[in-house]
Amino acid sequence: MQPERGAVRYPRWTIAATMLASSLAFVDGSVTNVALPAMGADLKADPATLPWIISAYLLPLSALLLFGGAAGDRFGRRRMLIGGIVIFALASIGCALASGAAGLLASRALQGIGAAILMPNSLGILGSSFTGEARGRAVGTWASAGAIASAVGPPLGGWLVDAVGWRTIFYLNLPIAAAAILIAWFALEERRDGEGRLDWGGAILATVALGALTWALTAWSSRHAASPGIWGGLGAAIVLGGLFVAVERHRGDRAMMPLALFGSRPFVGLTLLTLLLYGALGGLIVLLPYLLIVGGHYSPVQAGFALLPFPIVIGTASRAMGRLSGRLGARWPLTVGPIVTGLGFALLLRADPTASYWTSILPGMAVIALGMAGAVAPLTTAVLSSVDDRHTGTASGFNSAVARTGGLIATALCGAVLSRTGGALVDAFHAAAIVAAILAVASGITAFLTLDR
Incomplete structure (x- = not known):
């Protein structure tokens, strides 16, 4: 056929x-x-x-x-x-x-x-x-x-x-x-x-606003202190972000990011969930290889294989979770999946780059991957279902951009860990794991509170 x-x-x-x-x-x-x-x-x-x-x-x-x-x-x-x-x-x-x-x-x-x-x-x-x-x-x-x-x-x-x-x-x-x-x-x-006409004004304002925010957060995390320049960068990001919203509102449906999307409570909740969950995940993907290579003297290829269980578990389990969410709806998978992911981050408090990978790193990685597998497919479906048909393409693209923005913000804050060495590097990684766990659990709670039954 x-x-x-x-x-x-x-x-x-x-x-x-x-x-x-x-x-x-x-x-x-x-x-x-x-x-x-x-x-x-x-x-x-x-x-x-x-x-x-x-x-x-x-x-x-x-x-x-x-x-x-x-x-x-x-x-x-x-x-x-x-x-x-x-x-x-x-x-x-x-x-x-x-x-x-x-x-x-x-x-x-x-x-x-x-x-x-x-x-x-x-x-x-x-x-x-x-x-x-x-x-x-x-x-x-x-x-x-x-x-x-x-x-x-x-x-x-x-x-x-x-x-x-x-x-x-x-x-x-x-x-x-x-x-x-x-x-x-x-x-x-x-x-x-x-x-x-393309939304050139929106594109330029979004880029400069994100750039100012990223610079300020990166400078703050690497110096461990705020300066007048850093506060100025954060202020500029807020002002430029406000101008971006004003430009998008003026352009209406011709905007790069139509504000009509945010008239949907589920879409707002899914946007916040995506920012929190992918922010937590983005930090891990940057920090874990660095911890293993610098703190545990792994070779780059060993560090690469250390990350391999993550995509394998997600790729294997995502299809089954997609079918399950089709029967249950997105609310419970998007509540339970991120909370399980948060538990995986909490397990990384046991991470020790000099100890056995199988007992100190793999359990946390496997639980994080399992939780993400429960969230990835339902998230895509829920985003498309949260807006009317004429906005589905824009909503999907915006959600993808938000996921990468979460990773961008997390990477900007990684300087607080990357600037450490020895035992201080491990301690800083554990602190980052706690923050990631809180963000992941908060994203699950967001899904429970904002999505329809």
Whole structure:
């Protein structure tokens, strides 16, 4: 029986192109964490700079994700997908050739811009190329490829850092990018749905506001003290955030983030849940490899394999949890899942990088992964169900941007841990685990209070 399709001419090549494109962002988002100590040592970067190696990528990705999707609607998704891949590939070359921290950070920011363009358009191409059951299978295949890329990234990146050097993790992007561009150029058809002007004002204000907030939090966490400049950065972030809301309100449904979305109580609750839960998770993904490498003298490849249970458990259990939430509704899975995740963070209070991985690290990781598996699929479904049909695409994109913003804020605060050594590093990690546990449990309580029965 032939799958139900839209007018797409090459369905398999369409899926292949979007999978390859999005895998660039998925791999890069996971592989850099295990290379962080090696990058810092080679570039002689101080502890205050290390969080920016992650944040410089997450900042434009968080701020411009919705804008990148709107640009694809306006100018054509195929064109924007290829453009995003080209930007990402050129930025990867810049990262690999960087001779200092400033050059690396600039190239990482350019990578984030490329990812913010290619990510929403890869998914948008699937949505417009397939219909009915075939669309569900295509999106499921795309998501599975992202999970596999995220799982393979840390061990592969760790091996490359060990065997050749950290710069090779960026050269790895080039053949993937070349294959994605080639397939997209010959196999994809140009599609566009939108007209009108893009929300340039909203995009600029969102980027600058998030940048000011990230700078202030990073400076505060690495210096362990607030200064007039830091308070000024926080004040600027608040003012710019207010201006962003005012601009979006003025633009109405033409805004990058239509404020009508927030008329839904479940959507507001899901947004807060996402920010808290992915903020807790983002901090762990950055800090745990660093703790193992610096505090436990793990090799980068060992630290990469230490993270492997997380995507394996999520990938294995998410489908079953999606079916369960279809029967129970999203409220209970999104309440219990984050609370279980919080218990996993609490188990990491036993984390000791010099002790056995199997008894001190793995139990917490496994419980966190199990809790997240209970939340990931129901969260996506709940977000789409919390708004009317004309806002489902924007709501999904906004929720993805909020998840990355949570990781961005957590990474900015990681300087308080990354600046420590020895026993102080372990103590700081335990303090971060407590904060993450509180955030995860709070996100579960938020779901219980705001979602419908």
